[in-house]
Amino acid sequence: MTDITRIEAAAARLQGHARLTPLLNAPLLDRIAGRRVFIKAESLQLTGSFKFRGGWAALSALAPEVRLRGVIAFSSGNHAQGVALSAARLGAPCVIIMPTDAPQVKIANTRAYGAEVVLYRRGQDDRDAIGAQLSADRGLTLIKPYDDPEVIAGQGSVGLEIAAQSADAGVGAADVVVCCGGGGLSTGIALALQSRAPQMRVRTAEPAGFDDMARSLAAGTRLGNPAATGSICDAILTPTPGLLTFPVLQRLAGPGLVVSDDEAMRAMALAFSHLGLVLEPGGAVALAACLFRADLGDTVVCTATGGNVDPDLFRTVLQRFG
Amino acid sequence: MTDITRIEAAAARLQGHARLTPLLNAPLLDRIAGRRVFIKAESLQLTGSFKFRGGWAALSALAPEVRLRGVIAFSSGNHAQGVALSAARLGAPCVIIMPTDAPQVKIANTRAYGAEVVLYRRGQDDRDAIGAQLSADRGLTLIKPYDDPEVIAGQGSVGLEIAAQSADAGVGAADVVVCCGGGGLSTGIALALQSRAPQMRVRTAEPAGFDDMARSLAAGTRLGNPAATGSICDAILTPTPGLLTFPVLQRLAGPGLVVSDDEAMRAMALAFSHLGLVLEPGGAVALAACLFRADLGDTVVCTATGGNVDPDLFRTVLQRFG
Numbered sequence: 001m002t003d004i005t006r007i008e009a010a011a012a013r014l015q016g017h018a019r020l021t022p023l024l025n026a027p028l029l030d031r032i033a034g035r036r037v038f039i040k041a042e043s044l045q046l047t048g049s050f051k052f053r054g055g056w057a058a059l060s061a062l063a064p065e066v067r068l069r070g071v072i073a074f075s076s077g078n079h080a081q082g083v084a085l086s087a088a089r090l091g092a093p094c095v096i097i098m099p100t101d102a103p104q105v106k107i108a109n110t111r112a113y114g115a116e117v118v119l120y121r122r123g124q125d126d127r128d129a130i131g132a133q134l135s136a137d138r139g140l141t142l143i144k145p146y147d148d149p150e151v152i153a154g155q156g157s158v159g160l161e162i163a164a165q166s167a168d169a170g171v172g173a174a175d176v177v178v179c180c181g182g183g184g185l186s187t188g189i190a191l192a193l194q195s196r197a198p199q200m201r202v203r204t205a206e207p208a209g210f211d212d213m214a215r216s217l218a219a220g221t222r223l224g225n226p227a228a229t230g231s232i233c234d235a236i237l238t239p240t241p242g243l244l245t246f247p248v249l250q251r252l253a254g255p256g257l258v259v260s261d262d263e264a265m266r267a268m269a270l271a272f273s274h275l276g277l278v279l280e281p282g283g284a285v286a287l288a289a290c291l292f293r294a295d296l297g298d299t300v301v302c303t304a305t306g307g308n309v310d311p312d313l314f315r316t317v318l319q320r321f322g
Numbered sequence: 323m324t325d326i327t328r329i330e331a332a333a334a335r336l337q338g339h340a341r342l343t344p345l346l347n348a349p350l351l352d353r354i355a356g357r358r359v360f361i362k363a364e365s366l367q368l369t370g371s372f373k374f375r376g377g378w379a380a381l382s383a384l385a386p387e388v389r390l391r392g393v394i395a396f397s398s399g400n401h402a403q404g405v406a407l408s409a410a411r412l413g414a415p416c417v418i419i420m421p422t423d424a425p426q427v428k429i430a431n432t433r434a435y436g437a438e439v440v441l442y443r444r445g446q447d448d449r450d451a452i453g454a455q456l457s458a459d460r461g462l463t464l465i466k467p468y469d470d471p472e473v474i475a476g477q478g479s480v481g482l483e484i485a486a487q488s489a490d491a492g493v494g495a496a497d498v499v500v501c502c503g504g505g506g507l508s509t510g511i512a513l514a515l516q517s518r519a520p521q522m523r524v525r526t527a528e529p530a531g532f533d534d535m536a537r538s539l540a541a542g543t544r545l546g547n548p549a550a551t552g553s554i555c556d557a558i559l560t561p562t563p564g565l566l567t568f569p570v571l572q573r574l575a576g577p578g579l580v581v582s583d584d585e586a587m588r589a590m591a592l593a594f595s596h597l598g599l600v601l602e603p604g605g606a607v608a609l610a611a612c613l614f615r616a617d618l619g620d621t622v623v624c625t626a627t628g629g630n631v632d633p634d635l636f637r638t639v640l641q642r643f644g
Contacts, residue, residue, distance in 0.1 A: 276363075307598030
């Protein structure tokens with residue numbers, strides 16, 4: 001499993017390849033939140049989300065002969081792009097299985113990074129069977145989106161940076177609110193902070209109706225969501241907490257936070273106005289929790305995990321909440 | 323006048339107060355541009371533009387008793403916000419004279435930072451008379467937007483960062499394309515690069531119809547623009563090159579670049595899609611030049627100078643060019 005040594009090794013492999021993203025803040029945003037809010041802007045990461053870190057960490061950990069046979073991933077778009085660009089830069093063939101209802105910008109960019117995109121119809125096609133056949137035929141290695149020790153280690157590099165940048169900003173004890181799907185980023189950050197900033201505690205943030213992590217943490221066991229789709233937060237709609245991630249978050253994270261789609265969109269509009277950041281809905285849920293939830297301290301750090309959003313949706317957000 | 327010593331002193335005063343903004347790039351954007359493009363994202367600076375640097379540099383250089391009497395500035399919005407936040411943090415009363423047609427977000431934010439905003443009707447009211455009266459009555463010190471050695475020195479800190487970050491990114495010789503109004507930022511960067519990265523050369527970028535700097539550089543003398551308004555690039559519509567800035571740029575800058583409003587908007591849409599950045603029109607002209615002009619080298623650095631844009635305009639940009 002992932003530990004701080006593995007996270008440090010992943011961070012070393014990412015050095016010079018991933019971007020050290022800034023920790024932002026804005027006085028007028030603090031006023032709205034009623035607390036100090038620092039934003040780790042992973043939307044500015046290469047490929048527009050933190051997923052590049054995990055993709056690069058996983059691919060760079062493969063034996064060269066395995067990597068050169070190629071990799072495959074299932075993703076609605078951010079993991080897809082992270083794996084696709086990592087594969088292109090490391091010379092690995094790459095197949096991405098994506099649902100037809102993924103945001104168009106994510107499908108287009110995944111192709112533009114050089115990946116072969118195979119689309120499936122959500123709820124009709126058996127994506128696992130499609131992937132298994134392709135993997136068997138071509139000898140591809142599956143890169144999981146979160147239940148993989150190297151992927152978690154790569155995402156954990158965000159935690160190392162949060163610890164260092166928060167210290168530079170004079171932040172001591174703080175909740176670190178993390179946008180949560182399967183829990184790979186939350187887990188990597190929690191493990192990094194345990195070593196580097198033990199006074200900071202991870203809190204997961206999820207969209208209403210897809211709060212499997214919050215309910216699982218409360219129940220002490222992995223629970224699923226009632227539905228597979230139905231939120232605009234496409235990037236973080238996972239069926240259940242991960243097998244590797246849940247035990248770590250049970251040990252290290254506080255209670256999970258939940259926000260509505262409207263709150264996520266309000267956070268997107270405020271990030272537009274006060275931070276100059278383009279966020280996608282799933283990348284704005286942690287900021288939304290920091291802005292609109294009472295159950296947090298005076299100083300919070302949140303992840304802005306992704307910025308890959310179709311222009312039409314962004315226009316709607318600005319029209320309704322800008 | 324400003325020199326590298328003054329720029330370094332301003333940078334030292336800015337340390338811990340202004341943000342070290344990231345130098346971004348995106349593989350898919352490079353493909354569109356047909357060259358390597360690095361973006362110095364000053365839209366992520368406090369107050370959403372580089373102007374905070376010059377404001378802070380100027381106010382922090384004042385004698386305390388002068389500063390405490392208060393400051394005054396004329397601005398359509400970015401210099402206004404930079405001076406207003408600097409004044410608030412340094413305990414100085416602050417009056418900002420703004421045109422009624424300034425973007426609403428800029429007027430609102432300037433007030434939110436605690437400044438007293440006095441509005442005038444462009445083309446009807448005598449803003450200079452209004453300012454002179456207020457200054458005389460209250461003993462306020464005028465903070466000019468560009469023709470001030472300390473303001474230029476503060477903006478020059480961007481150049482110090484570009485030199486260091488470009489070296490880290492392995493960039494050697496390059497054109498550094500800078501959004502240009504009166505020329506304060508271009509001049510500060512040019513002076514910083516002359517000392518720290520002499521293989522890099524500043525190129526100014528302006529909106530069509532307001533290309534006074536490009537025409538002045540070509541003519542060898544300061545020329546004005548035929549009109550005062552008529553471009554969406556509100557942040558950089560100045561009547562003529564500055565008295566202090568022009569001689570420096572004549573010596574150090576290459577030929578000026580000019581882009582249309584439509585090209586600036588296309589650059590805004592591409593910054594949205596590929597960089598996750600919200601840019602205002604005047605903050606996107608340098609990126610537009612890097613994307614759409616042949617007269618530049620294989621590797622360019624550009625400034626993204628501001629991100630303060632009304633949501634309605636941004637929606638229009640996404641609708642037309644997204």
